[in-house]
Amino acid sequence: MNIKPADRLAQFSEYYFSAKLRAIRELIAQGRPIVNLGIGSPDQMPHAGVIGALQETAQSGDSHGYQPYQGLPALGDAIREFYARAYQVHVEDKAVLPLLGSKEGIMHTSLAYLNPGDQVLIPALGYPTYTSVTRIVGAEPVYFPLMETSDWAPDWEFLEQLDCSKVKILWINYPHMPSGTRADKALLTRYVDFARSRNILLCHDNPYSFILNDSPLSIFNVEGAEEVAIELNSLSKSFNMAGWRVGWAMGSEKLIQPVLQIKSNMDSGMFKPVQLAAIEALNLDRSWFDGLNDQYRKRQLVGFRIMDLLNCQYSDHQAGMFVWAKAPNGDGEAFVEEILDRYDVFMAPGFIFGEAGRSYIRLSLCASVELLEEVYNRMS
Structure with a gap:
């Protein structure tokens, strides 16, 4: 049997995070205390009313x-x-x-x-x-x-x-x-x-x-x-x-x-x-975003402190749920691997977003202040 995939698959590779997170899970299974700050998957809960609406309407006979x-x-x-x-x-x-x-x-x-x-x-x-x-x-x-x-x-x-x-x-x-x-x-x-x-x-x-x-x-x-x-x-x-x-x-x-x-x-x-x-x-009011951003601002400040420890350069007026910073050695991919090996912390290398990002790394703020402080203390 020789069932070949379509030619189009030669035009691109498996999504970086799909492969890398698989490798991270293998390291965790080996007992490594990896902190994953690579991907932007929110760690906070949706509003309680949103979860309640899902639970309530899922019980209705006409919902399925x-x-x-x-x-x-x-x-x-x-x-x-x-x-x-x-x-x-x-x-x-x-x-x-x-x-x-x-x-x-x-x-x-x-x-x-x-x-x-x-x-x-x-x-x-x-x-x-x-x-x-x-x-x-x-x-x-x-x-x-x-x-x-x-x-x-x-x-x-x-x-x-x-x-x-x-x-x-x-x-x-x-x-x-x-x-x-x-x-x-x-x-x-x-x-x-x-x-x-x-x-x-x-x-x-x-x-x-x-x-x-x-x-x-x-x-x-x-x-x-x-x-x-x-x-x-x-x-x-x-x-x-x-x-x-x-x-x-x-x-x-x-x-x-x-x-x-x-x-x-x-x-x-x-x-x-x-x-x-x-x-x-x-239908949530503005207070939802105010509370959300209060958490992200606290996290961002710790993220900036982490980047200072790593001697990375960054802008302090970034929006979004990441900290984007320039690696001190000019090689984001090698720097990410060094951080993973030395501190059991994973961040995303900038090259996955294009050649223009090759000297950069990205830290996700989808982690609690306490977890980010733990990362800071490891690196201290």
Whole structure:
């Protein structure tokens, strides 16, 4: 027997964290007291009311059948109301497509819009899934530089001179992961103008906008964005619901419909009690984010102290749930392995986010202050 996998698998490798966390589990099984600060999986609980809504509605006899492909109308309404309240976005003309996490939206959007040979603009430092999905569907990633010396701002000179005749999608992500750079309205406006002038679909991946960020923005805060933009968002980070897999795509009906066409052939809807619990989360008031960020600020301060011990360079105005820092030896991958060997602490090497991150490391703040203090004491 010689059953060969598809040729497309040669275009990308297993997701870094899939393989590395398997190795970390093996070390733990051998008795090593590994502290995993590599991945951004929130460790805090969702709001008690969210869990209560799931428990209560799961007991209902009508909760266990197939659900609408476009989700419950009440969930779509809750997402629109959340955008109106949290981002001050006019939502009357916006279509909403619930997703099993926004990562699914990256795949579905790519399947809906890309043909083999199309090009996709991807930040040279960013979420690796943008690249892997582009290659899965047979398109070509084209990386645009982010300037390290200018707080990872895009290199507009590169973009303005680029031949975009084959470019179909432009991926952006603010607050930016992994650097934690925030966007202001002027920056998002420039991206929208660029996409409109070149007839490119602008996809804004926006899961971190409420974590250590006092000025959350949507791409739809920019006038005219609905003509060219889709925004992906989720409850994973901002509501401590990563494992629940609740996200959505928002945009004009014209731009969302092709994504629905793909999704409706891929799954059969989200579990109804999860949708109803998501509505509960979306209706939480500002105090939820205040409490969440109070914890992340305390953790971030310890994270900065850890980086000081390691002689790493970092910005102290990062948003999101990570600390992004430059390794003192200029080799993030080797430095991460050294930290793991010496202190039984795992952090993410920056190279997994692109060659521009090769000299960096990333520490996750998805750990209690007490656990981060333990890491600090180990390194002291």
